[in-house]
Amino acid sequence: MNVVAMRVFTAEDRLLPVVDGQIVRFAVFDDIEAAEAPWRALEHGDTLCTPYQRYDFLKAWQTHVGAPAGVTPFIMAGFNTAGLPLFLLPLGARRVAGATVLEFLGGKHANFNMGLWRREAAAQVKAADLGAMLKQIAGRADMLVLINQPLTWNGATNPMALLPQQRSANFGFSGSLAPDFEALLRARTNANTRKKMRKKERALADLGTVRFERVQCPNEIRRVLDAFFKQKSARMRAIGVADVFAEPGVRRFIEAATTERLEQSEPVIELYALSVDDIIVATMGGIVGGGRFCAMFNSILPGRYAVESPGEQLIVNLVRQCCERGLDTFDLGIGESRYKQLFCEDAEPLFDNYLPLSPSGRLLATGYKIGAAIKRGIKQHPQLWSMVRATRRIRARLKPQL
8 A cells, every 4th residue: 555545634634725636646445444534535625526436325335235245445546745635436346257357336326436536636637647547556457347427527527538438328317406496397397297297196195195204213214115125126027127226235235324324424325205194105215415416216116006106206305305405406317217307307428438457358348348339229229228128028027937
C-alpha cells in the first residue's frame, strides 16, 4: 500500500477546496475499512459520485454478497501533492475463465456505476492520467469491466469516458422534480391520464383503507421485505428471468441496509410500501444522495390488486414526498419500461469500459465487447426484444411441466 493512503483526514479536510487537482500518487486498498478515510473525505466534499458508490452501501454489499461470492476489494485511489484524495474507484476482483477481472463493487444491485471524483480533479484529468492509473494495476489484474457508467452526472462529464468505451445496452431513466408536486403532475400528464389515475385510486380504496408509508420500524421493515421477496420471486418466475434477489446473501444485505443506522443516522436504503388494510400491495426501496432519489427495487402483489396499478400509485406518493423534501431528481434506474414514463422521461446515456491489462485480458475483452454489442442490438430493436421476452414467458410457463 502506498504510504500516502495512510494520511489522517479530518472534518476540516472534507470542506477544504482542492486547489491542486493534479493526480501525482496512486494507492490500491484490498480492504474496504482501510480505504474508509479517503472514501469519507471524498463523500463529504464537492465530489461527483452516485449514491450507489457510498461507503456504507458498498461495505454492506461486500460483507453480505461480494465476499461470499469470492469478490476481493480492489479500491484504487489517487492523491495530489498534499496527500488529499482526488478520486476513488470502488472496484472488486474476481476470477473469470482463469483471469482476474476488476469490476465495480455492488454488482447488479447498483443501477449506476461511477468513481468518486473531486469536481476540480474531474475537470482537470486527462486520458494520460488514466493511462498512468492503468499501468499501476496492469500487473495485478487482466481486465477492467466497468459497465453502466453515466456519461454525465450533476452537470459534469464522467472522466472514465476518456478511455475506450462503448454504449451500454440500456439507458438510465430519470426526471426533474419541483417544489410544487401538483404543478409537476400537471406538466407530466394530461387531463385524461389524471382522470384514469383518480379512478384507480378510488377503485383501490374501495377494497380497503389505502396507506402509503416510509417503513422505519425494524419489525415492519422485515414484514415489508417478506412481502417484497415473495412478490419479486413470483414476478421473476412469471417472466422467465433469473431473480438476483434470490442469490446468496442478498436478503441479509437488504435487511442490513434498511435497518442499520450508520454514519448519517439514516439507513442506507429507504423502504416504502403501499398497503390496503393489512395487505402490502406494492413496495419500493431506494437510496438518496446529492438531491436525487434513486429507486433500487420494487414489487407489486399479483392478482386483484394489481389491476388498479398499485405500483404507479406508490410512485406518485413517493414523488410527492420527494418534492416536499426538496429533492431535485427522481430516477427509476436502468432499462426501459412503461411505468417509468410518468415521472422519468429523461433517458440518460450510459457507457461501458472493457479494458484489457494483459494478453489473456485482450482475448476476454473481445468476448465481452461482442456480447455487450449483441445485447445492445437486441434490446434496441423492438421486434427482437419483444421476441426475447415472449420466449422467456413461454419457457417460464413450461418449466413446471418439464
